[in-house]
Amino acid sequence: MNETRYDGLLLDHDGVIVTLCSRQVLQSAAIDAFADAGVSDPNPTDVDAITINVSETELRTAAERYNIDPDALWRYREDRIETRLRAETKAGRKAPYEDATCLERVTVPTGVASNNQTRIVEFVLTEYGLRDCVQTVQARAPTRESLRKKKPDPRYLEAAARELDCSNPVYVGDSESDIIAGKRAGFDTVFLRRDHNATRQLSVEPTLELESLTAVVEILGELEPAD
Known part of the structure; x- marks a missing residue:
């Protein structure tokens, strides 16, 4: 020391x-983010790519696959994550x-x-x-x-x-x-x-x-x- x-x-x-927070909660938020961007059935690999420990390259690759603006997809993801984590906090599961x-x-x-x-x-x-x-x-x-x-x-x-x-x-x-x-x-x-x-x-x-x-x-x- x-x-x-x-x-x-x-x-x-x-x-x-x-x-x-559980990974399932974060994955659910990522799925919702794709839905907000107009993608109803994203590939699970792309969901994982924007769930946790996200890199800019992974985000851009996932967005380009569905012809989505990566900035828009990320903002959807951030807003959905915030909503979920607020709920987890209020419920005492994130404490x-x-x-x-x-x-x-x-x-x-x-x-x-x-x-x-x-x-x-x-x-x-x-x-x-x-x-x-x-x-x-x-x-x-x-x-x-x-x-x-x-x-x-x-x-x-x-x-x-x-x-x-x-x-x-x-x-x-x-x-x-x-x-x-x-x-x-x-x-x-x-x-x-x-x-x-x-x-x-x-x-x-x-x-x-x-x-x-x-x-x-x-x-x-x-x-x-x-x-």
């Missing part, structure tokens, strides 16, 4: 603060992990850097009373251009650090792209193991691997270590 005291805490959102309550006790500047849409992150945090725990949210606009800004590109992390005016934050994520983004930004990283990534192997090495947000907060000196 860096011997210098961390002056900020940066967190991924989905899979770190709040639970992931904070139990250990997220420890964020209320963090005193260093705290921010979120996420590949999700800003409007979704803001809604989920506000819905569960956690928005006041973070001083900045750096995430995507619902535009095709935003696909070029996703992690492992470090720009959301760097923007969050600038907003918080911290030079030595630690970044907490649950995916390899999170760890790569943190390293590219020059920050120490924590790979947070949850049920969905408990056995995942990484090709890059984080600064630490931990199993709870409480353990993360302990390294900031904000809580006494658990017995």
Whole structure:
């Protein structure tokens, strides 16, 4: 670990603060997006291509197959995803992990850097009373251009650090792209193991691997270590 005291805490959102949404829900939103674009029976491969971890190339290829404007298809997809995730949040199926309550006790500047849409992150945090725990949210606009800004590109992390005016934050994520983004930004990283990534192997090495947000907060000196 860096011997210098961390002056900020940066967190991924989905899979770190709040639970992931089921793939079935996201696929359903993608199918609806095609329907909005006038495609009633899209190929399952094309549905998968715009469901999760979408690249601009995959989006363009899927759109061109049906002679759809890729910008329009992406906007339909983003709007449908937002609607579904709001409903999942309201129903309590997308909810904070139990250990997220420890964020209320963090005193260093705290921010979120996420590949999700800003409007979704803001809604989920506000819905569960956690928005006041973070001083900045750096995430995507619902535009095709935003696909070029996703992690492992470090720009959301760097923007969050600038907003918080911290030079030595630690970044907490649950995916390899999170760890790569943190390293590219020059920050120490924590790979947070949850049920969905408990056995995942990484090709890059984080600064630490931990199993709870409480353990993360302990390294900031904000809580006494658990017995």
